[in-house]
Amino acid sequence: MAEIIEANSEAAVVEAIAAAAAAGRPIEIRGAGSKAGLGRPMQAGSCLAMTGLSGVTAYEPEELVLTAWAGTPLAAIEDCLTAGGQALAFEPRDLSAVLGGTGLQTLGGVVATNLSGPRRCVGGAVRDHVLGLRAVNGMGELFKAGGKVVKNVTGYDLCKVLTGSFGTLAAFTEITVKVLPAAETEETLLVLGQDAAAAVRLMSQALGSSANPSAAAWLPGPLAGRSEAAGLSGGGAATCLRLEGFGPSVEARRRALLDRLGSGSQVVLLAAEGSRRLWRQLRDLLVFVPGRPDFALWKLALRPSDAPALVERLSRLDGALPFLDWGGGLAWLGLPCGDDAQAAAVRDAMPAGGHATLVGAPAAVRASQPVFQPLPPPLAALEARLKGSFDPKGILNPGRMVATA
Amino acid sequence: MEMPIPDAGALSRRRQLIDGLRAIVPGEGVIVDEHELAAYESDGLTAYRQIPLVVVLPETALQVASILKLCHALEIKVVPRGAGTSLSGGALPLADGIVLAMGRFNRILAIDYADRTATVQPGVTNLAITNAVEARGFYYAPDPSSQIACTIGGNVAENSGGVHCLKYGMTTNNVLGVELVTIDGEILRIGGGALDAPGYDLLGAVVGSEGLLGVVTEVTVRILPKPETARALLVGFASNLAAADAVAAVIGAGIIPAGMEMMDRPAIHAAEDFVSAGYPRNVEALLIIELDGPAVEVDHLVQRIEAIVQDCGATVIKTSTSEAQRLAFWAGRKAAFPAVGRISPDYYCMDGTIPRRRLPEVLDGIAEASTRYGLRVANVFHAGDGNLHPLILYDANLPGQLEAAEAFGADILRMCVRVGGVLTGEHGVGVEKRDLMSEQFNEVDLCQQRALKTAFDPPGLLNPGKVFPLLNRCAEMGRMHVSGGALRFPELARF
Numbered sequence: 001m002a003e004i005i006e007a008n009s010e011a012a013v014v015e016a017i018a019a020a021a022a023a024g025r026p027i028e029i030r031g032a033g034s035k036a037g038l039g040r041p042m043q044a045g046s047c048l049a050m051t052g053l054s055g056v057t058a059y060e061p062e063e064l065v066l067t068a069w070a071g072t073p074l075a076a077i078e079d080c081l082t083a084g085g086q087a088l089a090f091e092p093r094d095l096s097a098v099l100g101g102t103g104l105q106t107l108g109g110v111v112a113t114n115l116s117g118p119r120r121c122v123g124g125a126v127r128d129h130v131l132g133l134r135a136v137n138g139m140g141e142l143f144k145a146g147g148k149v150v151k152n153v154t155g156y157d158l159c160k161v162l163t164g165s166f167g168t169l170a171a172f173t174e175i176t177v178k179v180l181p182a183a184e185t186e187e188t189l190l191v192l193g194q195d196a197a198a199a200v201r202l203m204s205q206a207l208g209s210s211a212n213p214s215a216a217a218w219l220p221g222p223l224a225g226r227s228e229a230a231g232l233s234g235g236g237a238a239t240c241l242r243l244e245g246f247g248p249s250v251e252a253r254r255r256a257l258l259d260r261l262g263s264g265s266q267v268v269l270l271a272a273e274g275s276r277r278l279w280r281q282l283r284d285l286l287v288f289v290p291g292r293p294d295f296a297l298w299k300l301a302l303r304p305s306d307a308p309a310l311v312e313r314l315s316r317l318d319g320a321l322p323f324l325d326w327g328g329g330l331a332w333l334g335l336p337c338g339d340d341a342q343a344a345a346v347r348d349a350m351p352a353g354g355h356a357t358l359v360g361a362p363a364a365v366r367a368s369q370p371v372f373q374p375l376p377p378p379l380a381a382l383e384a385r386l387k388g389s390f391d392p393k394g395i396l397n398p399g400r401m402v403a404t405a
Numbered sequence: 406m407e408m409p410i411p412d413a414g415a416l417s418r419r420r421q422l423i424d425g426l427r428a429i430v431p432g433e434g435v436i437v438d439e440h441e442l443a444a445y446e447s448d449g450l451t452a453y454r455q456i457p458l459v460v461v462l463p464e465t466a467l468q469v470a471s472i473l474k475l476c477h478a479l480e481i482k483v484v485p486r487g488a489g490t491s492l493s494g495g496a497l498p499l500a501d502g503i504v505l506a507m508g509r510f511n512r513i514l515a516i517d518y519a520d521r522t523a524t525v526q527p528g529v530t531n532l533a534i535t536n537a538v539e540a541r542g543f544y545y546a547p548d549p550s551s552q553i554a555c556t557i558g559g560n561v562a563e564n565s566g567g568v569h570c571l572k573y574g575m576t577t578n579n580v581l582g583v584e585l586v587t588i589d590g591e592i593l594r595i596g597g598g599a600l601d602a603p604g605y606d607l608l609g610a611v612v613g614s615e616g617l618l619g620v621v622t623e624v625t626v627r628i629l630p631k632p633e634t635a636r637a638l639l640v641g642f643a644s645n646l647a648a649a650d651a652v653a654a655v656i657g658a659g660i661i662p663a664g665m666e667m668m669d670r671p672a673i674h675a676a677e678d679f680v681s682a683g684y685p686r687n688v689e690a691l692l693i694i695e696l697d698g699p700a701v702e703v704d705h706l707v708q709r710i711e712a713i714v715q716d717c718g719a720t721v722i723k724t725s726t727s728e729a730q731r732l733a734f735w736a737g738r739k740a741a742f743p744a745v746g747r748i749s750p751d752y753y754c755m756d757g758t759i760p761r762r763r764l765p766e767v768l769d770g771i772a773e774a775s776t777r778y779g780l781r782v783a784n785v786f787h788a789g790d791g792n793l794h795p796l797i798l799y800d801a802n803l804p805g806q807l808e809a810a811e812a813f814g815a816d817i818l819r820m821c822v823r824v825g826g827v828l829t830g831e832h833g834v835g836v837e838k839r840d841l842m843s844e845q846f847n848e849v850d851l852c853q854q855r856a857l858k859t860a861f862d863p864p865g866l867l868n869p870g871k872v873f874p875l876l877n878r879c880a881e882m883g884r885m886h887v888s889g890g891a892l893r894f895p896e897l898a899r900f
């Protein structure tokens with residue numbers, strides 16, 4: 001069992017990492033641990049717990065900016081924003097239902113994993129909303145990156161590099177994010193019975209039109225049935241298009257979409273509450289729950305136009321159930337895990353330019369299979385140098401992203 | 406402006422360099438003649454000039470790779486260049502370095518309407534991307550005012566913005582991938598195949614890196630469906646404070662307009678004198694607020710904003726009812742720079758960002774400094790995102806005025822940092838703001854950034870003398886180096 005060091009202040013983070021660096025001792029950086037099962041399992045003698053470093057320190061709705069300590073629970077931030085009529089536009093996911101955990105997650109963990117929700121295909125990823133960071137590098141040095149205003153190009157954009165770095169480059173202490181007005185209302189159109197090819201065509205048309213959906217997903221029959229959304233119990237596939245915005249605008253765009261679909265389509269309309277529930281289910285991958293015990297979860301990123309062929313290839317794998325998000329630019333795949341999460345077959349099925357991440361699997365499988373897509377050697381070498389520029393001794397979350405050579 | 410002292414060794418290898426370059430890029434692609442080199446001596450920051458050692462105009466990524474390998478071997482510095490419109494001296498040549506001019510990379514390689522992407526060479530102009538896709542109802546959103554001239558490669562390097570980036574984001578939010586050639590001649594593909602790339606976000610590091618990390622030889626951008634309609638409001642106020650309040654009130658009401666620009670009295674008058682846009686002359690501040698989207702939405706928001714600005718004490722409210730009128734509202738703002746150029750021999754454009762609520766005190770501070778330096782100033786302002794463009798009026802032919810304008814500008818930027826803002830919102834640091842970096846960042850912050858540079862460009866040959874203060878030595882840097890290519894502590898897992 002690793003020694004737990006509670007970080008209750010920025011100074012404590014500096015002290016803990018500096019001590020680990022001096023001793024050349026690996027240290028795990030941990031938020032609420034909700035995504036501890038994402039990434040390669042690692043062994044570190046000590047664990048720096050960030051949940052004590054908590055609290056929103058500045059929220060200025062009119063500046064579109066919020067600053068909080070990295071260990072602040074996401075729920076606290078969302079409460080704060082809701083009161084101001086705003087939201088995190090990247091729709092952070094809560095994966096506790098599929099990965100385990102209590103549902104508690106910290107802002108630091110959200111930024112470190114860069115997992116963006118359904119709105120990502122139009123509203124940008126976590127990385128697009130991180131404006132500034134204070135962080136401690138692998139030498140125990142506190143530094144800042146970015147700023148606390150929405151528009152800034154001063155120096156390198158280290159915030160982007162640090163977002164999604166899974167605690168391997170630095171421990172964040174304070175984070176400033178861009179926040180945006182919450183949509184006044186929303187609704188979702190469900191188009192029933194389309195196969196993946198027809199669905200991707202429709203989603204691409206819609207996303208490329210002034211209907212401007214804020215999310216577009218396709219659920220095959222078995223997963224659609226699990227969503228409990230009105231009209232989806234029939235067992236057929238569903239293409240889901242979410243419209244968000246001001247009331248009159250949503251209404252006009254819905255009419256435009258319906259005109260485009262014509263009378264031949266079978267369409268169900270989910271009003272605000274039903275729409276919210278469905279997208280929460282997709283965001284948090286609840287359609288995979290209850291999953292089988294022997295379950296692996298993959299996140300597959302690709303170009304939307306490659307999605308139908310991918311779905312077709314995946315259908316040949318044993319027990320594979322994919323659904324499409326981001327208009328086809330993202331596939332979530334659940335399948336029986338076995339010894340290896342069918343890693344070779346899944347990565348084989350990926351189109352050129354796409355990449356696969358093993359988001360959920362038992363630790364032994366995540367230790368034996370690359371969790372993240374292996375990079376071509378020149379890129380891997382550059383990333384290793386980048387890692388060295390933040391953490392020359394390799395003490396921060398060692399092995400979390402890439403196995404030891 | 407102090408630049409690193411030219412390296413005598415590099416100067417002495419000029420002959421060898423030219424021969425090497427000619428072997429890579431045949432014909433007219435290597436420029437050595439003093440008169441022809443003069444065409445490259447400066448960029449949009451014309452106060453600084455320097456004749457480069459040589460200019461080379463490659464056409465393929467392979468040529469770029471060979472050129473960088475050659476420069477690496479000969480220890481010659483490299484300044485990448487797009488259209489040369491940088492306002493921060495990012496493309497300012499070095500006496501002992503080549504200019505790698507990317508103008509021949511001018512082809513649009515692929516447009517994919519289904520996936521809503523365009524892949525282009527870096528020398529393609531920003532506007533040419535929109536021109537290529539608009540027949541199908543698409544456009545490329547970031548729209549720097551220089552868009553007819555500036556290149557997408559330059560946009561990537563500077564992370565350029567424009568009046569519409571309030572709603573649609575900066576370059577970094579609209580680029581999906583690049584092909585990048587590193588100083589050792591490696592051709593890397595970073596992103597481009599999906600919305601997110603695996604591994605660390607190298608793309609995020611490259612965008613905005615001002616030509617210091619690698620040479621971009623291909624760019625994949627997102628294209629968006631063109632909004633159905635756009636309408637603009639022209640709103641006048643009796644004080645800057647009232648205008649700033651109105652901006653906050655619009656955003657506070659949950660509305661993110663496509664653009665929200667502000668001009669102060671001197672800027673309004675200069676613009677009106679120049680293009681007769683119909684701006685009211687009897688106001689202290691003017692807002693141009695643009696809404697775009699489906700007509701129903703735009704009309705709805707126009708009404709809401711009319712009510713909001715009324716509440717904030719607007720003295721003039723005009724709403725465009727035709728495309729011609731909308732364009733007329735913009736005409737004055739778009740002509741603001743040349744309009745100021747008409748009333749002053751020279752002007753110097755600043756680019757700090759501030760938290761918007763600090764605007765009144767910053768404008769007061771600018772006015773006070775204007776008196777102190779005896780130089781007039783006109784303010785245009787991307788009000789929605791707090792990005793200030795004070796234009797300092799001076800006459801370079803009067804001894805001391807350029808220096809005074811620079812000192813005035815530096816005072817403004819220091820003030821931006823002091824109120825919680827930053828040195829640059831979209832124009833980049835370049836040589837211009839290099840020595841002010843330590844106002845915003847401490848030694849450790851700067852060394853962490855320099856360490857990133859070292860990871861990409863270990864010999865430090867790409868665009869040196871830009872972005873970082875010359876005095877920032879990073880004594881700590883040695884610790885971060887991977888010595889001799891070997892990682893220390895090889896027994897430890899890396900990441």
Ligand SMILES: Cc1cc2nc3c(=O)[nH]c(=O)nc-3n(C[C@H](O)[C@H](O)[C@H](O)COP(=O)(O)OP(=O)(O)OC[C@H]3O[C@@H](n4cnc5c(N)ncnc54)[C@H](O)[C@@H]3O)c2cc1C
Nearest residue numbers: 487488489490491495549550556558559560562566616621
């Ligand atoms: C009148 C005017 C209005 C402007 N308005 C705006 C505005 O509204 N918003 C805004 O953001 N900017 C604006 N600018 C600034 C300027 O146009 C932008 O910074 C633009 O992106 C520069 O593009 P360029 O092709 O001219 O690049 P250059 O000026 O040639 O180079 C800029 C930087 O990019 C690097 N670079 C260029 N190409 C490459 C490449 N292929 N690979 C690697 N590095 C490269 C150079 O080394 C240099 O550091 C304006 C400039 C002018 C003159």
